[in-house]
Amino acid sequence: MQYTPTDEIQIISILLIGISLLVLMGIAIILFFYFSRKKIIKTELEKANLQIAHQQEVLQASLQTQEAERKRIAQDLHDDISSKLNIVSLNANFLTDQNITPQEAIKLGGSIAKVTATVLESSRRIAHELLPPALEKFGLVPALEELCDQVEECGTLQVTSRFQYEEGIFSKEEGLHVFRIVQELVNNTLKYAKAKTISIALVAEKNTVTLQYKDNGKGFALEDGKKVKGLGLSGIENRAAILNATVEIVSAPGEGMQVVLTKQTN
Amino acid sequence: MLSFFTNFLILVSVILPILYFIGFSKFGKAYKVFTLYLLFIAIVQGLLFYYATRKIDNLFLFSYYFIGQFLLVSLFYFFLLKKKWIGWLVGAVVVTLIVQYVLSPESYEYYNGLGVSITQTVIVIYALFYYFKSLSGKATFLLVNTGVLLYFLTSLLFFASGNLILSLGLSKEIQLQIGLINEFAYFIFLILIFLEWYRNYRPKKAY
Numbered sequence: 001m002q003y004t005p006t007d008e009i010q011i012i013s014i015l016l017i018g019i020s021l022l023v024l025m026g027i028a029i030i031l032f033f034y035f036s037r038k039k040i041i042k043t044e045l046e047k048a049n050l051q052i053a054h055q056q057e058v059l060q061a062s063l064q065t066q067e068a069e070r071k072r073i074a075q076d077l078h079d080d081i082s083s084k085l086n087i088v089s090l091n092a093n094f095l096t097d098q099n100i101t102p103q104e105a106i107k108l109g110g111s112i113a114k115v116t117a118t119v120l121e122s123s124r125r126i127a128h129e130l131l132p133p134a135l136e137k138f139g140l141v142p143a144l145e146e147l148c149d150q151v152e153e154c155g156t157l158q159v160t161s162r163f164q165y166e167e168g169i170f171s172k173e174e175g176l177h178v179f180r181i182v183q184e185l186v187n188n189t190l191k192y193a194k195a196k197t198i199s200i201a202l203v204a205e206k207n208t209v210t211l212q213y214k215d216n217g218k219g220f221a222l223e224d225g226k227k228v229k230g231l232g233l234s235g236i237e238n239r240a241a242i243l244n245a246t247v248e249i250v251s252a253p254g255e256g257m258q259v260v261l262t263k264q265t266n
Numbered sequence: 267m268l269s270f271f272t273n274f275l276i277l278v279s280v281i282l283p284i285l286y287f288i289g290f291s292k293f294g295k296a297y298k299v300f301t302l303y304l305l306f307i308a309i310v311q312g313l314l315f316y317y318a319t320r321k322i323d324n325l326f327l328f329s330y331y332f333i334g335q336f337l338l339v340s341l342f343y344f345f346l347l348k349k350k351w352i353g354w355l356v357g358a359v360v361v362t363l364i365v366q367y368v369l370s371p372e373s374y375e376y377y378n379g380l381g382v383s384i385t386q387t388v389i390v391i392y393a394l395f396y397y398f399k400s401l402s403g404k405a406t407f408l409l410v411n412t413g414v415l416l417y418f419l420t421s422l423l424f425f426a427s428g429n430l431i432l433s434l435g436l437s438k439e440i441q442l443q444i445g446l447i448n449e450f451a452y453f454i455f456l457i458l459i460f461l462e463w464y465r466n467y468r469p470k471k472a473y
Contacts, residue, residue, distance in 0.1 A: 012444070
């Protein structure tokens with residue numbers, strides 16, 4: 001087959017156009033992927049930044065709780081122990097005085113014994129509040145039962161509880177977190193809810209452990225509850241995060257509060 | 267005589283595998299295969315140069331060139347993509363080529379436009395898949411991948427129409443000019459390979 005020069009030029013120009021089109025296509029594909037990659041990396045960076053901000057918030061909240069707790073302990077120590085030990089020390093000084101009569105000595109001794117007993121009781125209570133011995137000695141369920149008893153002893157609340165849990169499912173540390181969550185919830189109910197009944201259930205099933213807490217108090221709007229630091233909801237959520245558990249808080253004004261914490265176990 | 271630009275490209279093709287050999291044992295399997303690919307290209311370029319200076323027909327080298335290139339680049343992308351279908355695809359292409367050479371043994375001595383088109387298309391597909399994979403996280407060899415996509419896509423039409431260009435009986439000058447387009451695309455490919463090495467794999471001073 002013989003080609004004329006015009007055919008040649010046409011074939012070559014078609015070839016050149018084809019090659020340039022392929023070049024353009026290649027560049028378009030490369031640019032498309034380049035910009036998509038950039039965008040994806042940007043969104044991922046934003047996500048990471050958000051996560052960091054959230055972590056900082058959590059850290060700050062936990063520092064605040066820690067400070068508040070220290071303040072409370074200092075107050076307790078000062079009010080219930082130091083002041084009373086002052087009285088003991090004063091009375092003991094009187095006793096060393098040689099001019100006092102035996103009657104006075106008996107009276108001072110009696111006073112010292114009485115004050116010492118209250119100091120002992122106070123220190124026991126403070127220590128108990130910091131870390132309930134039942135939790136350490138007997139485990140989560142006895143500690144929770146003790147907590148329920150204490151709440152009922154106050155007289156204003158009726159507590160129903162259901163524990164279907166074997167010790168050892170939660171580690172010691174995890175058990176402490178669960179206990180603290182319940183403690184916090186009970187505190188909230190006592191402080192704010194004006195509730196009549198509380199029900200606590202800790203149920204372990206095949207692969208899940210569920211903690212359910214319910215009161216019939218005045219409840220709150222969730223958005224407001226999260227803003228109020230005193231409610232300690234963020235603390236509960238943080239502990240749930242440490243436990244690697246999901247927590248669901250349901251509440252509305254006038255409708256009490258319900259918290260369900262679920263953890264998957266192996 | 268080969269043009270100055272062609273000689274320059276051959277020189278660069280020989281230098282690149284030497285650079286990549288510096289970190290041969292450090293950067294994993296894909297890097298090793300890529301270094302071998304560069305070495306393979308350098309050897310082919312060297313032979314082309316040798317035959318061209320002796321004025322011996324070098325067209326038979328072309329079959330070795332594109333098949334070897336296809337196998338090594340496939341292995342390279344196999345380590346990057348970690349997908350089994352690459353093995354199947356390579357097998358299918360190789361079987362196709364064998365069938366082609368059995369049916370028409372003369373295509374071994376001539377220029378095999380169909381074979382080179384198939385292998386280049388498959389390589390472009392690898393590059394696209396790798397780009398897609400790179401969207402979801404860290405990816406190495408992105409510059410090389412860009413070069414592969416650009417060069418193999420551009421030269422696809424050039425190689426596919428090779429027989430046409432040869433049969434046209436064009437003047438030497440026009441043939442060289444068309445070849446120059448391909449060489450320029452190849453030059454960009456080599457530059458991207460060099461940049462990849464310079465940015466990610468060059469020996470860094472330890473402080």
